[in-house]
Amino acid sequence: MTTTTPVKRSGLRDFYEDPAVPVASGTPRSLRQARMLAAALGPDTGTTRTILDIGCGDGSAAATAAPLLPGHRLVGVDWSLDALRRARTRVPYAVRGELADGALPFRSACADAVLFSEVIEHLVDPDAALDEIRRVLRPGGHLMLSTPNLAAxxxxxxLLAGVQPVFSEVSLRAIHGRPGREVVGHLRLYTARALREFVAAAGFEVVRLEGAPFHGVPRPLRVLDRLACARPPLASILLLHARKT
Structure with a gap:
């Protein structure tokens, strides 16, 4: 299957500034991740904690998480001006920042937790991104990362049938060789094992890995997709909780 898009884009920055490109990961997934973070932070002790939603997109994930994280400060971060414009209608704080070396506009060890939802698969340099996240997290701070599973x-x-896997993309202009129509700019994909090893190598302790369903699965197969969540290596989406060591 081949689908073309009418929008001409000169590079990744132009691609992500296009309002037609999706910038939200879906409410059910965001709720699962927020529940994992709320459990990690533990009971409310009256202390306000700082949670950065890095790659916040339109702010919908932070807005979904906010009721489960009362009393804490949620700050959205993105480098897309269009995404930030939308995020500021949903979250109290949304600032521009990049995941290059020292480029996030925060001092070292200032954050208690980082939400990193459906971002890492879009990055040219994910190693530098985790280094920067580790820099802004306090010792013992929590990383809540979600990403599509290559081995769903x-x-x-x-793959056995010779078809390009879902979530993978060979072009920013069109979908080639796999089901689906939407180009979202995925550059890297992880299996559960690769994600664990990658995050651990960046200086984090992996605490927990869960699976989540994918909204794009055809309706007749959604029961199977939910059942697969019981075995994260088979799930559509990987939800990983790690701590800064």
Missing amino acids: WYNRAL
Whole structure:
């Protein structure tokens, strides 16, 4: 299947500034991640903690998480001006920042937790991104990362059939060789094992890995997709909780 898009883009920055490119990961996924973070932070002790939503997109994930994290300060961060314009309608604080070396506009060890939802698969240099996240986290601070699973149950079958896996993209202009129509700019994909090893190598202790369903799975297969969440290596989406060591 080949689908073309009418929008001409000269590079990644132009791609992500295009309002037509999706910048939200979905409410059910955001709720799962927020519940994991709320459990990690523990009972409310009256202390206000700082939570950075890095790559906040339109702010919908932070807005979904906010009711589960009462009394804490949620700050959205993105480098897309269009995304920030939308995020500021949903979250009290949204600032521009990049995940290059020292480029986040925060001092070292200032954050108690980082939400990193559906971002790492879009990055040219994910190593530098985790280094920068580690810099802004306090010792013992929490990283809540989510990303599509290259080895999702249906991708294993698609590869056996010689079909490009779902979530993978070979072009910023069109979808080639796999089901789907939407180009979202995925550059890197992880299996559960690769994600664990990658995050651990960046100086984090992996605490927990869960699975989440994908809203793009055809309706007749959604029951199977939910069942696959019980085994994260087969799930559509990987939700990882790690701590800064």
